[in-house]
Amino acid sequence: MSETLAADGDRTVLRMERRLGHPPEKVWRAVTDPAHLAEWFPARVEADLRAGGRIGFDLGGGHPPVDGVVTEFDPPRAIAYTWGDDLLRWEVRPRGDGSLLVLTHTFADRFGAASFAAGWRMCTGTLTQILGGGPATAPGRADDLHEALVARFGLDEGTSEDVPGGWRVRFERQLVRPAERVWAELHPDAVPAPGDAVPPGFTVPEFAPGTVTEARVPALLEYGWHRGDRPAGTVRWELGPGTGHGARLVVTQTGPHDLPGARIAALTAWRAHIADLAKRLLDTAP
Known part of the structure; x- marks a missing residue:
């Protein structure tokens, strides 16, 4: 075949x-x-x-x-x-x-x-x-x-585009487990609320997270990230209906034009992080 x-x-x-x-x-x-x-x-x-x-x-x-x-x-x-x-x-x-x-x-x-x-x-x-x-x-x-x-098929690659005031990196990935199972893999503990610390499963080491700005289990988590003391952009995770037996994941990160290296780092870091998540999901029950 x-x-x-x-x-x-x-x-x-x-x-x-x-x-x-x-x-x-x-x-x-x-x-x-x-x-x-x-x-x-x-x-x-x-x-x-x-x-x-x-x-x-x-x-x-x-x-x-x-x-x-x-x-x-x-x-x-x-x-x-x-x-x-x-x-x-x-x-x-x-x-x-x-x-x-x-x-x-x-x-x-x-x-x-x-x-x-x-x-x-x-x-x-x-x-x-x-x-x-x-x-x-x-x-x-x-x-x-x-x-x-x-x-x-290269469906694990992210995209990058200029947006007003900066840039946006976006990953879309079909997963093999439903949203509830994906969320539990990312954060099995208490439900996060605005103002809480960002659960580590939703972060990558390259970008310092602020606090949760929006959360809706098991569909959405958004937070700000910063560089030094300066707010730099947002990270947003979304889980929605997908094809097959799993959820569709969309991860987006925004940042300013004067941090172009961060855009490149985001493409690399989120690709690896989402690939690791997808691999771990294979080891969980359907």
Whole structure:
């Protein structure tokens, strides 16, 4: 299995390829027939299999159904359809005595890419088992795979931009545990309140924290940082809904233009700190 990630304007394109030892006609049925899709696809599918036809997805578990439209239907070679705001395209190519299955998934949430790729790898792994005639084993979780894909796709890197009065560094990271579990890993003690000392889990040694200015467990913690006796900027942690089974983390730090070295230090320090947090979360129960 191979995965690549690319940008297309403000959208992200995930491309995945999988070699299958089965003829294209067999693979085509598996990726288009709702009865076959029910064995490996992440949602129950109802489809009017023609260009312009309606396609519907039911994830179950209390999730609302999602509608889409078939945008391409070229049997037995390619099918594409929308799933909400996303676009999925499956292509089946002859390859030797088998097939090459190519998935192109286009979406807006770049930082969900590792979740999408891990999920599709697990789904197509189940598809491979079913095509081979064997029983499909439950895939379980893919937390380690998710973290490996975060690194491969560069989703652990921060961004830096100029803002009025200074600069802002920002990290966004999909995590594999819910917000409550993440918060407990960062600060298992009493709930912080404005004016309290900043819990160490939310700090890095390179920047001296002031006191908490805003806290909302388990979603938000903000504090000021200083250089010497001078207030220099803010650090803000936010935990919200994400893809997969975990929370989406956003960490931002602001600082003044006359401390450009601090901007560089922030990119390095927060990348290492968030990577360590993500690694520790892997060792906690789901």
